[in-house]
Structures are given as C-alpha cells and as structure tokens.
Amino acid sequence: MSPRRSAEVTWPTDAELNILQVLWERGACTVREVHETLYGNDGAGYTTALKLMQIMHSKGLVDRDDSQRAHIYRSAISRQRTQKRFLADMVQRLFNGSPSQMVLHALGNHPGASREELKEIRALLNKIEIEGG
C-alpha cells in the first residue's frame, strides 16, 4: 500500500487548477480575462493572477504568446488528461483503488442526472460488458 502522491510529476495546485478551468472553458485568455472571471472585484488582486500564470508558464502548465503587449495564455495540458490523473489519484486515495466504488458514490449522491446522461452511462456500461466478455 503506497497511496502517497508521486512527487516526480507536477500537479496543478488549487489556484492553478482554477486558472486552468478558465482556460479550458474559454480557450486562450489574457491575464486580465482570467482575473476578472475568477476573482472579480472582491477576490485576489490582478498581480496575484499574473504571478500564478507566470509560474504556471515556467512549470510548463500553460503556453504563452508574448508577441503582443498583453500576453495570451493557453493551457498546455489537456483537460481530459488532467481529469484522468486527478480521478485516478482520488480513486487510489479514497476508494481503495476501485473506480466502481467511486462511480456508485457519485451516482448515489447525484439523483438528478438527466435522462440523456443516464442513457450515455448505460451505453458505456453495455460497451464495457460486451468487451469484457
């Protein structure tokens, strides 16, 4: 049993994840756009967002186009892969390595799934069952 997070890989921190979410949602953004979206008036200051995004750039979490005065940032890691990593980590740390257990919890806590979503989930279940023999 070794549920510790590997230190070799760079995990986006909480603040970084928030920024990535904005970049994934809206595509390429300036610091200002991210700041407005995320922190608005009451939240952290502009330079905080700037600093975070500079650090993210140095870490390789985002790409940057600095040909204009206001640099344009875009995510350098895919949403999918990031979701997958966090999911796997959580399954490991909280659900004894069993994704199914996690799914059951997630569905159990979410009775409001739409008919369309349920259909999708069923379809995926069928696919898994057939492939798995």
Place this chain on the structure above:
Amino acid sequence: MSPRRSAEVTWPTDAELNILQVLWERGACTVREVHETLYGNDGAGYTTALKLMQIMHSKGLVDRDDSQRAHIYRSAISRQRTQKRFLADMVQRLFNGSPSQMVLHALGNHPGASREELKEIRALLNKIEIEGG
C-alpha cells in the same frame, strides 16, 4: 462561477488523508502502527507521523484515547462523508459540476470492472431512473 475551495471547512491534507485511510482500513491504531503501514523503513520518520496525528487531533480529524502510554487514534470523520466531499469538490473543479461526466470518465478509464460491480451500477441506474422519472 466560483470554483474556489471554501476556506471555512477543514480539508484533510494529503498526508492527513493517507493517515485517515489507514485508520479507516484498520480501525483504531497507535502511531507506530500507522507509521509502519504508511512509511515503513524508507519513508518519513516516526516523529513525523506522530506530529501529523497530533495536529489532526487538534483539528478534530481524529479522536484519541490517551489512557494508555501508547495513545490510540481513530478517525473522527466518516469515510463516506469524506469521499462525498472530495468527490463533490472534484466534480466542481474538474468536471464543470456534472457528476455524470465524471462517471463517464471513470468508467471509460476502467474497463476492468467486475460483473458484480457492473450489476450494482446498473441497479443503481434503474433506481435513479425510476425515482427521477
């Protein structure tokens, strides 16, 4: 959109979560047991585990029986509730608030679900569909 973590509640940290996992798995434990299980020979030292668990006690994350020389610790927060909290947080931060999306990802990345587990998931789906319809 405000995907930031609320600061009012105490989130177990990474190291704390590892300890909780041991306590959930094995029930009440001494510091030594937790240390052996989690860090063994190469990992962090004994006093590190001790300190962490003392902090967790001061935070109310664990209860402690100090009637014996070697204190006995047990988790003060349920595994279920913790799973739920982390799950909800992740859905919010990484899946745009859609648990179904998360479920799809989790299932998609886990083709090795057992027949028993699939059955369970199906049953839950039926229950949801009936109640929700």
Place this chain on the structure above:
DNA sequence: CAGGATATACGAAGTTATTCGTTGCTATCG
C-alpha cells in the same frame, strides 16, 4: 508631448504543510 491606464517582471512577506531533532517521561530487562 504629458498623463493616465494597463501591461509585465520581480522581490518579498505571510501562510500552510511536512519533516525532523531533542527532551523528558515511563516501562522493562538484566
């Protein structure tokens, strides 16, 4: 061109998390 608004860069402070060394206590073993 002067002044204001807006941009980056940088340094540093404040906070939290993790780790360990040391101390002092208690039990046990010879």
Place this chain on the structure above:
DNA sequence: CGATAGCAACGAATAACTTCGTATATCCTG
C-alpha cells in the same frame, strides 16, 4: 538499581503556495 527502549511533546527548519507592493515599460488620448 542502572541501562535501554519506546513513547509523547515541543520547537524549529524547510519547502510549497498564495498574495501583494513596487518598479518599469507601453499604449492611448487629449
């Protein structure tokens, strides 16, 4: 009894994350 081992407590060092103040450059507007 004296030595040794195991325990809790505490302080402090280190590292990581977040935040902001300030300096400096650039653009726009009158």
